[in-house]
Amino acid sequence: MSILFAIPIVLAAVAIAGTQPFPAASRPAWIALAVDFLRWLGDLGMFAGRVMRSMFTRSFEGAEFLRQLDSIGSKSLPLAALAGAATGVVLSMQTRDSLTRFGAKSMLPAVIVFSLIKETGPIITGLVVSGRVGAGIGAELGSMKVTEQIDAMEASAVDPYQYLAATRVLACIVALPLLTLAADFSGILMGWVADTLAEPVSLRLFVNKGMTGATFNDLLPPTLKTAVFGWIIGMVSCFQGMNTRGGTAGVGRSATSAVLLSSLFIILADVLLVRLIIVFFS
Amino acid sequence: MTTSSNAPAIETSVAATGLRKSFGGLKVLNGIDLTVETGETISVLGRSGTGKSVLLKLLIGLEKPDAGSIQIDGQEIAGLPMQQLNEVRKGIGFLFQQAALYDSLTLIQNVEFPLSRHTTLPPGERKARAEELLKRVGMSSDAEKLPAEISGGMKKRAGLARALALDPKLVMFDEPTAGLDPVTAAEIAQLILDLKKAHQITSLVVTHDLRTARTISDRFIMLHDGNILVDGTFEDLERSKHPFIIEFLKDAS
Numbered sequence: 001m002s003i004l005f006a007i008p009i010v011l012a013a014v015a016i017a018g019t020q021p022f023p024a025a026s027r028p029a030w031i032a033l034a035v036d037f038l039r040w041l042g043d044l045g046m047f048a049g050r051v052m053r054s055m056f057t058r059s060f061e062g063a064e065f066l067r068q069l070d071s072i073g074s075k076s077l078p079l080a081a082l083a084g085a086a087t088g089v090v091l092s093m094q095t096r097d098s099l100t101r102f103g104a105k106s107m108l109p110a111v112i113v114f115s116l117i118k119e120t121g122p123i124i125t126g127l128v129v130s131g132r133v134g135a136g137i138g139a140e141l142g143s144m145k146v147t148e149q150i151d152a153m154e155a156s157a158v159d160p161y162q163y164l165a166a167t168r169v170l171a172c173i174v175a176l177p178l179l180t181l182a183a184d185f186s187g188i189l190m191g192w193v194a195d196t197l198a199e200p201v202s203l204r205l206f207v208n209k210g211m212t213g214a215t216f217n218d219l220l221p222p223t224l225k226t227a228v229f230g231w232i233i234g235m236v237s238c239f240q241g242m243n244t245r246g247g248t249a250g251v252g253r254s255a256t257s258a259v260l261l262s263s264l265f266i267i268l269a270d271v272l273l274v275r276l277i278i279v280f281f282s
Numbered sequence: 283m284t285t286s287s288n289a290p291a292i293e294t295s296v297a298a299t300g301l302r303k304s305f306g307g308l309k310v311l312n313g314i315d316l317t318v319e320t321g322e323t324i325s326v327l328g329r330s331g332t333g334k335s336v337l338l339k340l341l342i343g344l345e346k347p348d349a350g351s352i353q354i355d356g357q358e359i360a361g362l363p364m365q366q367l368n369e370v371r372k373g374i375g376f377l378f379q380q381a382a383l384y385d386s387l388t389l390i391q392n393v394e395f396p397l398s399r400h401t402t403l404p405p406g407e408r409k410a411r412a413e414e415l416l417k418r419v420g421m422s423s424d425a426e427k428l429p430a431e432i433s434g435g436m437k438k439r440a441g442l443a444r445a446l447a448l449d450p451k452l453v454m455f456d457e458p459t460a461g462l463d464p465v466t467a468a469e470i471a472q473l474i475l476d477l478k479k480a481h482q483i484t485s486l487v488v489t490h491d492l493r494t495a496r497t498i499s500d501r502f503i504m505l506h507d508g509n510i511l512v513d514g515t516f517e518d519l520e521r522s523k524h525p526f527i528i529e530f531l532k533d534a535s
């Protein structure tokens with residue numbers, strides 16, 4: 001049901017993103033919006049198909065992939081760790097009071113750990129990375145488009161889908177689960193710090209209590225689902241960037257829409273993926 | 283569309299017939315016929331916004347024509363699959379209006395970029411080749427600079443070095459002197475002339491700089507409202523009674 005509620009939000013986002021000019025004014029606005037959205041979705045699908053094909057070719061750009069992995073992954077590490085840490089502290093502070101009220105204070109480590117590894121860590125990582133990386137990719141590829149650098153690449157017989165897009169998308173896919181683990185780790189650590197400041201408890205005991213009953217099925221599927229978030233961030237941002245029109249103003253629009261659309265699609269994908277994880281891994 | 287069975291003579295480097303291109307409702311090219319013989323330098327003249335750059339982008343496959351045929355060295359490129367089109371592109375150098383250097387790479391890395399992808403040269407030889415190309419355009423001392431650190435004229439020179447990296451037989455120039463002072467523009471024109479003499483390169487130059495065009499060109503094409511008004515020598519242009527050409531020559535002189 002939540003997917004149905006999300007459709008008008010995505011429609012509005014595509015319109016705000018301004019990736020396509022609005023069609024003739026004679027059409028009712030909602031039809032124009034729907035046509036725009038379907039056209040955008042079709043173009044994105046074709047773009048994704050071309051990028052995925054170019055990922056599996058012999059001449060894959062390994063050096064550029066590693067450079068992007070550093071730029072997208074390593075350089076997002078402090079942000080992801082900080083977001084995870086802040087989430088851990090907030091979870092600790094917020095839930096302590098509620099759990100005390102119900103006489104379940106001893107459950108606090110488990111609440112923090114489970115909440116972080118199953119949902120909060122992955123979604124927070126996805127959203128903060130979509131902000132940093134989505135804007136970066138949208139603006140970089142957008143400015144390359146408007147200054148004809150992408151045309152120059154094509155003119156010199158180099159496939160920009162392979163060199164620019166495939167490397168960035170794959171770097172996002174690989175980086176997101178690793179960043180999620182970092183966010184989970186710093187969240188649990190800072191959750192313990194906040195907990196122990198309120199009521200001293202050893203890290204060992206905190207972790208032991210937190211991990212009671214936890215299995216790999218609690219950690220692996222939610223962590224690996226962020227690879228899908230990475231795919232979304234990379235694909236949507238590269239698409240928005242490489243389709244930039246309208247000079248420097250267009251570059252700004254591409255950066256904004258890359259963040260907006262990838263964040264929205266991450267939230268929507270999360271709903272589906274959580275459902276799938278519950279069905280297959282519970 | 284013309285098929286390879288009626289391919290032009292071997293000495294024709296570029297042959298375009300009936301080229302049409304529109305953007306939305308705006309007709310940009312209205313059935314252009316164009317041939318460039320091997321070793322020839324042709325300048326396509328015309329007012330800004332008349333489709334000169336679009337013509338070049340059609341010829342290298344960056345835009346697809348609505349109708350018409352484009353043959354490069356006898357091979358039809360309109361509708362060619364990407365892999366085969368890229369094989370044709372390897373034989374063509376393209377200098378963009380703003381040079382379009384990759385701004386995250388140094389000048390030497392820019393020149394090495396096509397070499398590293400389309401040749402089997404070891405890194406040392408690749409670098410030596412890139413240095414030699416930069417030296418040829420007078421940029422050897424700036425090889426390690428980023429595009430943001432150099433002037434517009436220097437960017438054009440470095441862009442030219444990159445365009446020549448794969449030893450193309452055909453080079454397309456999109457406004458090679460636009461935005462440059464007269465001295466730098468004359469230097470770029472001289473570079474194009476030197477290239478032509480030294481390597482018998484076929485050149486297609488899009489410009490509204492009549493002075494540069496006169497210096498480097500064997501033949502002139504005047505584009506106006508999506509049609510070719512004159513295809514001939516400079517004297518043919520001067521003899522034309524078309525009001526636009528009279529006005530263009532008067533304003534340019």
